[in-house]
Amino acid sequence: MNKDQFIMMQESGSILVPTALLSYYSKLGLNEEELILLIQVIKYKQQGNHFPTPNELSEHMSISVATCTTLLRSLLQRGFIFIEESKQNAILHESYSLNPLWEKLYLFFENSYEKEKQDEQKEEEQNLYTIFEQEFGRPLSPFECESLAMWIDQDDYDPIIIKAALREAVISGKLNFRYIDRILFEWKKNGIRTIEQARTYSKKFRQNQSRPVKQTEADEKYERKVPFYNWLKN
Structure with missing residues (x-):
């Protein structure tokens, strides 16, 4: 085998490692040694060896068998991997399962998404106060701030709907x-x-504004039990 053939073989041979794992392993609490060890486990599983020994794993790493054993034990205890057992022809087989790792990665993305949504919601609510003050041309009174907070927290109105109103x-x-x-x-x-x-x-409401509506009828439709103060009439 010449050099060109060797290079071609290296470029054609590959294992499947999720980009998300490479990008966010540290966020999951993994260090570089643990990451490479997990990649070695992935490699062996993809090659058909579902339960590589510490000797086999450390052979392709710069760590000792003892260190490899310690890392595997730590990954098991912290819930990144677990050992599955199955029987075939009365023979017990063991294999590493990476499902806990993928579950942790999924929860990381799910929590990150929820936090991002909460941050966006908080920013949207803060912007809402600013928009109201700009339209009213003055700072909102404590009662107005309380009403705005009630729309958001108690009535669960979307800030976009409040702005539309x-x-x-x-x-x-x-x-x-x-x-x-x-x-x-x-x-x-x-x-x-x-x-x-x-x-x-x-749009439909404005088109129908020309039709007269009795004040008593309009009042009957609106039954909101909220105290309003004299400042509203200013």
């Missing part, structure tokens, strides 16, 4: 929290959950 109040020339609250109440009652639904509903 604020926009509707601006268009209608009725920029006060009571009017915005009534918009949100009507939208929730009519199953409005997305910005597209809110736009469609508002």
